Amino acid sequence: MKSNYLILLVIFLLISCKETSLKNIDKKEVIAKKVDSILSLMTLKEKIGQMNQYNGSWDVTGPPTDTTSINKVKHLEQGLVGAMLNVKGVKNVSAAQKIVVEKSRLGIPLIFGFDVIHGYKTISPIPLAEAASWDLKAIKRSAEVAAKEAAASGINWTFAPMVDISRDARWGRVMEGAGEDPFLGSKIAYARVKGFQGEDLSKENTIAACAKHFAGYGYPEAGKEYNTVSVGVSTLYNTILPPFKATVDADVKTFMNAFNELNGIPATGNKFLQRTVLKGDWNFKGFVVSDWGSIMELQHHGYAKDNKQAGEIAINAGVDMDMESYAYIDHLETLVKEGKVKESLINDAVRRILTVKYELGLFDNPYKYCDEKREQQIVNSKEINDAVLDMAKKSIVLLKNESINNKKLLPLKKQNQKIAIIGALANDDDSMLGNWRIGADNHTAVTVLEGLKKYKGNKITYEKGADVALGKTFFYYDTKINTTDKSGFSSAINSAKNADVVIMVLGEHGFQSGEGRSRTNLDIPGVQLDLLKQIYKVNKKIVLVLTNGRPLTINWSKEHIPAILDVWQLGTQAGNAIAQVLYGDYNPSGKLPMTFPRNVGQIPMYYSHKFTGRPTPLPDPAMVFWSKYTDVESSPLYPFGYGLSYTSFKYENLKLSTSKIKKEGEIKVSVAVTNTGNFDGEEVVQLYIQDIIGSLTRPVRELKGFEKIKLNVGETKTVSFTINADLLQFYTANNTWQVEAGDFNLWVGTDSNASLKATFKVVE
Numbered sequence: 001m002k003s004n005y006l007i008l009l010v011i012f013l014l015i016s017c018k019e020t021s022l023k024n025i026d027k028k029e030v031i032a033k034k035v036d037s038i039l040s041l042m043t044l045k046e047k048i049g050q051m052n053q054y055n056g057s058w059d060v061t062g063p064p065t066d067t068t069s070i071n072k073v074k075h076l077e078q079g080l081v082g083a084m085l086n087v088k089g090v091k092n093v094s095a096a097q098k099i100v101v102e103k104s105r106l107g108i109p110l111i112f113g114f115d116v117i118h119g120y121k122t123i124s125p126i127p128l129a130e131a132a133s134w135d136l137k138a139i140k141r142s143a144e145v146a147a148k149e150a151a152a153s154g155i156n157w158t159f160a161p162m163v164d165i166s167r168d169a170r171w172g173r174v175m176e177g178a179g180e181d182p183f184l185g186s187k188i189a190y191a192r193v194k195g196f197q198g199e200d201l202s203k204e205n206t207i208a209a210c211a212k213h214f215a216g217y218g219y220p221e222a223g224k225e226y227n228t229v230s231v232g233v234s235t236l237y238n239t240i241l242p243p244f245k246a247t248v249d250a251d252v253k254t255f256m257n258a259f260n261e262l263n264g265i266p267a268t269g270n271k272f273l274q275r276t277v278l279k280g281d282w283n284f285k286g287f288v289v290s291d292w293g294s295i296m297e298l299q300h301h302g303y304a305k306d307n308k309q310a311g312e313i314a315i316n317a318g319v320d321m322d323m324e325s326y327a328y329i330d331h332l333e334t335l336v337k338e339g340k341v342k343e344s345l346i347n348d349a350v351r352r353i354l355t356v357k358y359e360l361g362l363f364d365n366p367y368k369y370c371d372e373k374r375e376q377q378i379v380n381s382k383e384i385n386d387a388v389l390d391m392a393k394k395s396i397v398l399l400k401n402e403s404i405n406n407k408k409l410l411p412l413k414k415q416n417q418k419i420a421i422i423g424a425l426a427n428d429d430d431s432m433l434g435n436w437r438i439g440a441d442n443h444t445a446v447t448v449l450e451g452l453k454k455y456k457g458n459k460i461t462y463e464k465g466a467d468v469a470l471g472k473t474f475f476y477y478d479t480k481i482n483t484t485d486k487s488g489f490s491s492a493i494n495s496a497k498n499a500d501v502v503i504m505v506l507g508e509h510g511f512q513s514g515e516g517r518s519r520t521n522l523d524i525p526g527v528q529l530d531l532l533k534q535i536y537k538v539n540k541k542i543v544l545v546l547t548n549g550r551p552l553t554i555n556w557s558k559e560h561i562p563a564i565l566d567v568w569q570l571g572t573q574a575g576n577a578i579a580q581v582l583y584g585d586y587n588p589s590g591k592l593p594m595t596f597p598r599n600v601g602q603i604p605m606y607y608s609h610k611f612t613g614r615p616t617p618l619p620d621p622a623m624v625f626w627s628k629y630t631d632v633e634s635s636p637l638y639p640f641g642y643g644l645s646y647t648s649f650k651y652e653n654l655k656l657s658t659s660k661i662k663k664e665g666e667i668k669v670s671v672a673v674t675n676t677g678n679f680d681g682e683e684v685v686q687l688y689i690q691d692i693i694g695s696l697t698r699p700v701r702e703l704k705g706f707e708k709i710k711l712n713v714g715e716t717k718t719v720s721f722t723i724n725a726d727l728l729q730f731y732t733a734n735n736t737w738q739v740e741a742g743d744f745n746l747w748v749g750t751d752s753n754a755s756l757k758a759t760f761k762v763v764e
């Protein structure tokens with residue numbers, strides 16, 4: 001075995017030597033040659049081995065699969081495993097790598113995947129919260145430090161970013177995406193891939209990214225996890241696919257398919273998605289991994305009669321790597337021998353997988369990510385924590401800040417205040433880590449209470465008032481997920497009575513959103529709302545610090561509570577970030593990436609909806625026959641793009657360089673924004689357009705540009721946007737991307753209700 005490894009090494013070295021003289025030849029070609037040379041040495045079985053991914057058993061992130069018949073270590077030794085997942089830490093990664101490198105015939109290194117979703121050991125805000133920052137630099141930086149920390153711990157492949165657009169807050173996994181909008185989602189998807197992968201994947205602090213879940217996973221019927229997805233061509237192309245395409249533009253190295261079916265065909269067995277669109281139209285050169293067990297699940301969908309047929313369908317549909325279905329390792333060889341699967345498909349898949357391994361530098365040094373000293377220096381270091389804190393502050397959204405007796409509650413005064421802090425989540429060091437924190441240690445978040453205590457000038461009291469959730473593990477929820485115990489109410493009420501300000505930290509526990517956590521009721525869970533109402537009776541000066549993994553229906557709070565801060569689940573540095581915002585050391589700048597509905601019945605609810613044939617109230621709004629609800633307003637509780645600041649901004653002087661362009665022309669748009677308040681602050685300037693008449697009906701408005709700017713008190717800046725064909729085109733009735741001639745409306749402003757308006761025309 002060893003001698004063959006040596007032969008391989010010699011081949012690599014020969015090619016490497018040649019490399020210098022081939023300087024002008026594209027690096028990709030060099031890698032392609034190396035890959036071909038190794039491919040030619042591999043048996044069919046070894047090739048299939050590269051397409052096989054096993055869970056490292058140190059941690060399991062899906063329904064446990066029956067592994068009793070398989071000796072995974074033996075398979076590693078035999079070169080029958082190409083990738084692992086959930087092996088964490090340099091010690092464990094090098095141990096697994098050592099087995100394949102030293103014992104398998106060809107010693108092809110493993111690639112180690114892990115769900116580095118929002119941080120590895122040091123947890124950054126949940127992705128939905130990061131999206132609320134609308135700060136692409138900060139989001140990229142967050143992915144960059146997550147990659148650095150994970151890479152220092154042996155990981156070289158993350159199963160992120162999740163780029164599924166979703167408009168259904170019942171779906172628990174909205175916490176993992178960038179929200180409802182394809183334009184914002186695409187920009188964020190691009191930034192995240194660039195953050196994880198950097199400019200040079202062969203560096204020791206960058207890792208391969210994975211765009212997931214291809215495709216439609218964010219559109220489950222009734223918001224129920226893993227449920228059926230039925231969408232038309234227009235929604236698929238204009239809404240669901242753009243963020244995926246953006247990751248391909250960012251050179252993402254891998255894709256993960258999805259658990260759901262799409263229009264009758266499970267995504268994992270979907271040839272149209274994986275071969276026609278991804279590998280065909282988009283020319284994606286990386287590899288596609290299945291989701292956990294999703295090949296095997298083709299049987300449950302009623303799409304394959306057994307695991308063997310599931311494997312056949314999956315490889316033919318374009319799935320290059322099988323995560324924990326055992327379909328490839330058990331059946332692919334037979335399927336090739338039976339002529340049901342062409343060996344050329346296997347070669348293509350393996351070529352893709354080996355290419356990514358080469359690009360990561362694993363062939364040069366399989367232990368590249370395994371330096372215990374580096375692990376100690378980087379994991380949980382100040383650099384990572386600083387970046388995570390910065391991201392956390394930028395992710396917070398100020399939903400309301402009204403005056404009581406002519407004074408706003410926020411920012412808090414720093415001296416001589418009696419502050420009553422109430423709510424179990426204020427003193428919780430775990431919930432803020434969110435749902436995806438398998439690399440982190442539990443109970444490592446800075447609590448809100450700890451963050452606030454760092455400000456010494458005020459007198460603080462704390463009362464829990466009520467528990468939030470009892471089920472607090474990744475795998476299981478307690479059936480009594482929310483307690484009904486009100487025994488803590490009276491001491492909480494007493495503490496609130498004489499306080500100058502009451503800070504109530506309420507909302508969802510981190511494990512109440514995420515995969516498998518769909519909900520049909522989006523109110524603040526348990527008895528927390530009751531507690532809020534009781535406290536309100538004795539003291540109206542309440543700041544509600546809402547923690548959540550998705551939009552919640554907070555109608556009562558919006559109506560009564562003077563100040564509301566949406567802090568999502570902010571990660572390790574949560575308490576510090578929240579305290580700095582509450583005290584005004586950071587002026588909140590976040591904007592909602594998802595619409596907040598008034599009630600669950602309005603869902604799916606999103607700003608870029610269509611008009612319908614009866615869109616606006618008839619002259620007499622009591623008339624029945626127009627598109628609306630009879631029991632609730634049609635508008636949302638908080639619109640997409642909404643978020644306040646401690647200061648205020650004025651928009652004026654909206655100018656267009658021309659009001660008429662050809663389809664391939666461009667318009668420069670400019671607007672002056674002034675900080676008219678008393679605090680320096682940041683604003684996300686948003687641009688929306690409406691294509692008034694189309695070959696397919698168009699949304700009432702669509703985000704087509706945004707820029708986050710900083711303005712000191714009194715300062716004015718002119719913000720410019722360029723409108724061009726890239727922004728105007730859509731997937732038309734001709735089933736192609738086109739700009740259509742006609743009239744357009746344009747708005748610029750502070751959220752999706754922006755009213756500063758202009759019009760322009762596109763001509764042939």
Ligand code: NOJ
Nearest residue numbers: 061062115159212291292
């Ligand atoms: C299932 C999830 O859907 C996917 O996003 C994740 O990456 C895999 N499990 C691996 O943990």
